[in-house]
Structures are given as C-alpha cells and as structure tokens.
Amino acid sequence: VDYLSYGLILLSIWVLGLMMMASEKVYYYKKQEKLFMMMLLLLLVLLILTFSTMNIFLFYLFFEGSLIPTFFLVLGWGYQPERLQAGLYLLFYTLLASLPLLITIMYLYMKFFTLDYFFYILVNDFNIYIYLSLILAFLVKMPMFLVHLWLPKAHVEAPIAGSMILAGVLLKLGGYGLMRVLMIVQEFSVNISYIWVSISLVGGSLVSLLCLCQTDMKSLIAYSSVVHMGIVIGGLMTVTYWGYSGAYGLMIAHGLCSSGLFCLANIVYERSGSRSLLINRGMLTLMPSLALWWFLLSSMNMAAPPSLNLLSEISLLNSIIMWSWVSMIMLFFISFLGAAYTLYLYAYSQHGKYMISYGLTTGSIREYSLLLLHWLP
Secondary structure, eight states: HHHHHHHHHHHHHHHHHHHHHHOOHHHHTTSSSSHHHHHHHHHHHHHHHHHHHHHHHHHHHHHHTTTTHHHHHHHHHSSSSTHHHHHHHHHHHHHHHHHHHHHHHHHHHHHHHHOOOOHHHOOOOOOHHHHHHHHHHHHHHHTTSOOTTTOOOHHSSHHHHHHHIIIIIIIHHHHHHHHHHHHHHHHHHHHHHHHHHHHHHHHHHHHHHTTTTTOHHHHHHHHHHHHHHHHHHHHTTTTTTHHHHHHHHHHHHHHHHHHHHHHHHHHHHHHOOOOBTTSSSSHHHOOOOHHHHHHHHHHHTTOOSSSSSHHHHHHHHHHHHHGGGGHHHHHHHHHHHHHHHHHHHHHHHHHHOOSSSOOOOOOOOOHHHHHHHHHHH
16 A cells, blocks of 8 residues: 555545535434445445555456445435436446456456556556556546546435545546556557547536536536546646646545535535525525635635645646647636636625525534535645
8 A cells, every 4th residue: 555545545534424424414314324324334445445455356346346335325315316317327337438447457367367556567568458448447437528427417416425425535536546557558658648638628628618507506516526637637647747746636635625515515405405506696695604614615626725726736737738838728728717617606606695585594513513624634
C-alpha cells in the first residue's frame, strides 16, 4: 500500500462516516435502516479492499463488487420512480466497459503467470487492444465525456447517502485505477494520449455550458463533477509528475467538496420538498446561517483560495499546458465557465425573492457539524 491508496482509503472512511450522519431520514422513517447500514458497511469494506490490494484480479473483483451496494442504494432508497432506469444505466455502462478489463487480466495471467501489479510495470510488451481494454473501464467510471450519461441520472435519483458516496469515492475509484494502469502502459500511452486529452477538454467545456442551463440543483452539481473529472483525465494522460500529483489532489478535494454540496442540496430539499432552483431562491432570507456554508463550498468548487482545489487545479493546468499550448483555449473556457456556473448556483439559490412564504427555518446542529467536517480538511 503506497501513499496513493492511503489518502483514498482515508477519504472513503471519512465520507462514509459523514454519510451515516447525513441520512437521518432513513432512521427517522424506519426505512429498513439495518439493511441500509449493512449496505454502507459492505461498501466501505469493498472500497478499502479495492484501494489496498495489489493483485490485479482482486482489484477487479472488488472494483465491480462496489457497484452492487451502490445499485441497491439507488434502487432501494431513491426518490423518484425513475430510479429503476438510473440503476440500469449505472449497471450496464459499468459492466459493459469492464468486461474487456476482465478478459485482458485473464490474458495477461495466461501470458505471464502472475497477477502481481508490480511485475507488470517492468514489462512493456503491450499492444493497442490491451491498452484500450485496460483503460476503458476506468474511463467510464471516471466518467469521461461521451460515456458520462449514467452519472447525472444516478445522482438525481439516488438518496443523499448514495449521492455522497458516488461523488465522493466511486469517481475516485476510476481515477485510482487509471493511475495504476497508466503506470503499466506508460510507454504506449504517450503516443495516443492526445485523443483522451482532447475529448476531455472539449467535453469539459461543453458540459460546463450545459451546467448553465440546469434548473435542478443535484443535476448541476453532477455535471460540474463531470467537468472536474475531465480535467483530471487530461492531467493524467500527459503522464507527467505534475499531472499525477495534481490529479491526486483534485480527486481528494473534489470528493470532499462535491459531497458537501450534495449535502447542502439535500438539506434544502428536506425543508422545501424540491430541488428546483426556481423554487428554492432567496435562501438568504429563509436560512441565513446556511448561506455561509453555501458560499464556502461553492468557492471550493470553483477552485478559489484557500482551498485544496486551487493548488491541484494549478498543477493540472501546468501539466496540460506543458503538454500542448493549444489546450490553453479550452482550459480558459473551462476555468471561466466553472466560476460562472458555480456563481450561478450560489446567486440563484441565495438571492432573489423567495417563492412560497415558508417559516424561518434553521439547520440542526447535526447539519452544521456535517458541513464543517466537509470543509475542514
């Protein structure tokens, strides 16, 4: 277990503890809370095993196994009846992409008679089919633009705990696998990496334009995480040290930040019964104490200082510009529109006339401690 696994294991334990705090409604309405807790603990065990194994087949096994509790979370505790479709999207996208990964692992085992990860770094006898099938499963899990369609669906339909674990840790699972696999196929990857970088950057700017059209809070946050992961893929594919360290930092920072934003959206949703930005406006007059947390987490999301996102995003930008000057255009659009949709989310939810005359509500102590623990690391 190296430092790469260590930070991500800590992140998953942290986010899982916060999830248990966040989903109080499940215990309040007695919606099979023992089964719920069992799913969460199973998910935690699978994640820790995924991050700590060095055997490639076991890594694949736990990587796919962590899909199952997530599927049940979305299906069993989701909100709308559309959650069946969202669960199927989640399942089929991930399974279809990770089938070639399993076949390739089997092929490598037949060829080298070992599954040890560190052995594969020394071998550079790979062709393009092995490269593509190794990398595709993690690109869908990240999600890369063009295969990101399962993410907003699953986020909108999932309960709060499902959203938090999905944004916080499962996206990082794809990034972690990508880092591991790219160390193996490093020599091959530099020749072909321009395809992935260009798809991610163009896709990132398109998705951030799409963010400005959203009215659903959860959907907007989900699309913004597609943008961030697009930058992460771009930085990883340059196979530089800057790109790796920046991607690692942005993965952890984005895990905390995105999870906190989903928490905020859920707090508002529990009060008003809707996730629409057209209904939830003027929160500054209704919940004045929550406005500070909206501001802090939004500024984290658009990589303002003093957040961890700023440092990581600067080093990612550095690595991508080192790789090619032309990408500066797309990076400019991504940074600018990122600030634009974050401010759009903040301004529309906090300012303006409020719709229906709710009472003046405040959060509970539980919610404030939850948000503080999201912002503090």
